[in-house]
Amino acid sequence: IGRMSQTSRGSVGKLGEDLAVRYLTGKGFSIIGRNYRKPWSEIDIIAESSKGLHFIEVKSVRADFYQGAMYRPEENAHSVKLRRLAKVIETYLWEKGIGADSPWQLDVIAVEIDFSRKTSKIRYIESVSIA
Numbered sequence: 001i002g003r004m005s006q007t008s009r010g011s012v013g014k015l016g017e018d019l020a021v022r023y024l025t026g027k028g029f030s031i032i033g034r035n036y037r038k039p040w041s042e043i044d045i046i047a048e049s050s051k052g053l054h055f056i057e058v059k060s061v062r063a064d065f066y067q068g069a070m071y072r073p074e075e076n077a078h079s080v081k082l083r084r085l086a087k088v089i090e091t092y093l094w095e096k097g098i099g100a101d102s103p104w105q106l107d108v109i110a111v112e113i114d115f116s117r118k119t120s121k122i123r124y125i126e127s128v129s130i131a
Helices: 009-026 079-095
Strands: 030-038 041-049 052-062 104-114 119-125
Touching: 009 030, 009 041, 009 052, 009 104, 009 119, 030 079, 041 079, 052 079, 079 104
Parallel strands: 052 104
Antiparallel strands: 030 041, 041 052, 104 119
């Protein structure tokens, strides 16, 4: 997992994003950008595959902290967050001059990090519906 000494919420999120990037590149994705910010929200990772553009929301938790709880990090990708992401995606496409007919999708990567065991578990959820 790399540096495991930092366990603040921000560093857990950053480590989760780094692990997600490593996962995606291992699956053949090209990383186009990270942390595309607008005042209303942020896209964690923008990647490209043979399917087109992927806007990826990464949700990370400390598995050793939440162990035994019926909690999954992807549950934090709720409808309000997804609607904000849709607005950021629209802005990105407009700013880059990418046509509405270009293929893209919103994906979620859930990362559970177990600092005590120095392990992680990644779930990749493709084509999340924006309600």
